[in-house]
Amino acid sequence: MMNAQPGSATSEIGELAAPVLHSPLLTELAVRHGFTTRLGGVSTGRFASLNLGDRWGDSPADVAENLDRVSMLAGFPPASLCQVNQVHGAYVACLSAPERRLRDADGMAAQDPLTLAVYSADCVPILLADGHGRVAAVHAGWRGTVAGIAAAAVRALVGLGATAAQLRAALLPSIGPCCFEVQEDVASQFRSVQPGAVQREANGRRTVDLWLANRQFLLDAGLRSEHIEDRPACTCCDARRFFSYRRDGAGIGQHMAFIVGGRA
Numbered sequence: 001m002m003n004a005q006p007g008s009a010t011s012e013i014g015e016l017a018a019p020v021l022h023s024p025l026l027t028e029l030a031v032r033h034g035f036t037t038r039l040g041g042v043s044t045g046r047f048a049s050l051n052l053g054d055r056w057g058d059s060p061a062d063v064a065e066n067l068d069r070v071s072m073l074a075g076f077p078p079a080s081l082c083q084v085n086q087v088h089g090a091y092v093a094c095l096s097a098p099e100r101r102l103r104d105a106d107g108m109a110a111q112d113p114l115t116l117a118v119y120s121a122d123c124v125p126i127l128l129a130d131g132h133g134r135v136a137a138v139h140a141g142w143r144g145t146v147a148g149i150a151a152a153a154v155r156a157l158v159g160l161g162a163t164a165a166q167l168r169a170a171l172l173p174s175i176g177p178c179c180f181e182v183q184e185d186v187a188s189q190f191r192s193v194q195p196g197a198v199q200r201e202a203n204g205r206r207t208v209d210l211w212l213a214n215r216q217f218l219l220d221a222g223l224r225s226e227h228i229e230d231r232p233a234c235t236c237c238d239a240r241r242f243f244s245y246r247r248d249g250a251g252i253g254q255h256m257a258f259i260v261g262g263r264a
Ligand SMILES: [Zn+2]
Pocket: 175, 176, 177, 178, 179, 180, 234, 235, 236, 237
């Protein structure tokens, strides 16, 4: 097991098995959670190797084997896994029993022992916990980010009894401002909600900082600055560890960010 390096937002464990990244902030709360890299699975080709997504053409048997490995490594029962149909919106569903893709949503919140899982390959996964069993998992693509899904997750947790100032939020590996170049139509949508997230370089290149935008939504929703981890690795920059839609196009693997609710 490796410890987090100074300044890194996540620590890598199980490098040789099925590597899962952990947030130091959430680890402090003793919340079971993780983010799967692409290392340590059985999928091949563009899905190599630890692909957890089953909608982009990978062998269902390989995806199932990968999920078994992760659930064993992370210590959650596969039957507790919850998924939604991710549609790049801002709706956060509150769950009290396991369900798999019964509804369209991009976030889930729960206080029961459920494993909330979101899938991504550049979009920003956000995991939240209050240390008292209330958790949320969010898939924040650029549309969901603009629509304020990070704040919607906080509201859902507050609705379950959480206090915003106690919540911890971890942004997991996703496309960074280094690589998320956008056209004017996308930039203008960000300017209208989080102008600080848009950068225009001297050469005319426009980029959006999804991490900064989500951080600002979390702060506006009542989180404390020191309770937000917002500088994860960039998926597009690191082909060894991460899948990236921007870098490699469709038909690739997906990462899974997961968090387990309820009191241990
Ligand atoms: Zn990058």
